[in-house]
Amino acid sequence: MSIQKPKGTQDLLPGEIEKWQYIENKARELCSRFNYREIRTPIFENTELFQRGVGETTDIVEKEMYTFIDKGDRSMSLRPEGTAGVVRAYVENKLYGEPDVSKLYYIGPMFRYEQPQAGRYRQFHQFGIEAFGAVDPSIDAEVIALGYTFYKELGLKDVTVEINSVGNPACRAVYREKIQQFFAPVKDKLCKDCQSRYDRNPMRILDCKIDQKYGEGAPTILEYLDEECTVHFQAVQDHLNAMEIPIRINPRLVRGLDYYTHTAFEYKAAGIGAIDTIGGGGRYNGLVGQIGGNDQPGVGLGLGMERILLVLQAQGVDIPTAPPLDVYLIGLGETAEREVTKLLQQLRVAGLKAEKDYLGRKMKAQMKSADRYHASFVAILGDDELARGEITVKTMATGEQQTLSLEQFVAAMQKQKAL
Template identity: 70%
Template sequence: MSIQKPRGTQDILPGVSEKWQYMEDKARDLCRRFNYKEIRTPIFEHTELYIRGVGETTDIVEKEMYTFMDKGDRSLTLRPEGTAGVVRAYVENKLHGETEINKLYYMGPMFRYERPMAGRYRQLHQFGIEAIGATDPSIDAEVIALGLSFYKEVGLKDVRVEVNSVGTPACREVYKAKLVEFFTPMKDLLCEDCQSRLLRNPMRILDCKKDVELVKGAPTILEYLDEESQTHFDKLLVYLTEMDIPYIVNPSLVRGLDYYTHTAFEYKADGIGAIDTIGGGGRYNGLVGSIGGNDQSGVGLGLGLERTLLILQAQEVELPIAQPLEIYLVAMGDEAEKVAVRLLFQLRQNGHIAEKDYVGRKMKAQLKSADRFNARYVAILGEDELQKGEIIVKTMETGQQVTYRLDEFVNRMKEEI
């Protein structure tokens, strides 16, 4: 019996990996223009980081983390999200002393033990950014704008931005009490998870996919914002309007992580069944302090690359990734093969996409191979050409052939291409 990939993972094969590279290149270019610098953190961290940072009552910590004991009897966890690790690195490496605001981005795999389905994997990939060190709501607007710009630049259509304020810890305590008051009479109707959250973290009930009907009519956080939170939210909406970012205020949006304060937002798009959230983020004043640093405010986002690709496919968006082979070298005979090896290496050093036969096929089979590669040119070197010090170059689209001197071939191809 052959060994297969673990459930909830996928092999990204040639032909698809180029689409990933395209999205990643777009993300890096956007971050360059918005002045975000790349940070790379470990794929596993101490489990305590996620318990303190993400929150004990979140689905991630309670149900989804891949946690294990190492040989030193230390509890480690494969990272389920990116923000906590970035903040840990920010604190540990004292990045707060380098600039007044740190603007960072990351890309890579995350791991969550979820029930696999379209758009939901146990190994998923995210592109994320974090801006640490500023309280101004204009940076919140910038983060939201960067995420929407990413979706537009990879070709995604009809992406919706939903925003909300989850306030400060102080006004959230008042709001949580109101939620407990609202949900207590219907406690027995709530799902098992929400019953356990009722007193511990009732805001998580608003995010439940099972109790959607019961949540209708619940009080909203916007009714209980203090002056600071309301002012921050009002300014955010003004800045989004100034940038022509279309948005919808969703008072029930709370996100699935406990570290958010003030701004919370999500990007929505149709095309993956019941799943419509393709990315999101928010502000996390207090997270840096909870992880052990001198507290700094921060705001960030995480965008799911698998979901982005699935919706691009659903919308039938063709990514401009085709890079046809430029030159295919056909060599006949041992002496010609030796020269072809040298020429192939020189072509590649000059930046050309070049290839040759490696299994000793006849000329007709090699020409068919060049055609399958969609090569622009075929360069033919046989015994006669070798004796004359020449090489034949054929343009595949027109069938036109020219002959070059061997010692001029590489430079002439550089001029042609």
């Protein structure tokens, strides 16, 4: 073997790429309806952006970043998620100066240095949205609704929306202490991951599969939300109910990024082996300020493209594929060959999908090729037809043939396609 693609990356080939294009088109079209506009930011940023934005103690920053020193001796990192870069661009371009809420979306590759498995790659793709400038719970609900609608319109079945409130820094601090108190008596019985979580992010212990038993009866964050947080969380639910988005409250839902406040949510679906999260997001009210902007609230989500594809496949959902060829042109003889080139161009300019042979193959082989392309028509032009100013057109589905004059040919094909 010579050079192989980097571990955990994939080549998206014709046949597969059509599915991506379909999903991307759906995302763009949906965002347009929800009035979100596209933003494209660099796929690498100063490492510090992610350290500050995503959080120093997150797994992402601690062990999953593709970090390198560039020739100017700067530490750069491939983006491990989309929000930090969009926040940076929002601040740097002073979009907060606009009168309306900034509603943005992105589609693109993200990079995390992890061991690949079903639904997990080192280069993966996310479709995400971010809304800056509003604290109103209706926009939390809108973001959640957009993701849900996206899955639904793609044909995904049985998508669950789990939501929680992770509070604000004040009530979370209180809760954090309560959780530590709760686990203190069993601290040395916890698994080693949880022992370190105990100090760093005790809420995660509740998520641990090994230590489920110790988590029973643990206090939930919802019991410690202050007035503001409770009201906000309730309002988000009310809006979602009004929109008829089915939700499940999961008081143990904790996300892997540090920046969330208030609303946190995940979309789940079966079909990717051990992984069930297909997207997630939340509100991040302190983040813009942390990145250095004048502080503006934000909410957003990120959906994994690969995971959508995997679930679609597991559920046997069909994705529309590219239309077949309209016309396959066969030229026999040198003079006819040149006429074919000319007609091919005319057909294409006229809006038809047309193809010819480039390998000097015999008629029979060309017919087979036309068949493989599922061509609607095969047009045959030999020197004798050419001499008469005619062309033979075969309807592949029925096998019928007719003779057309060369002048009418392109127009006739165009008319057929319109049917």
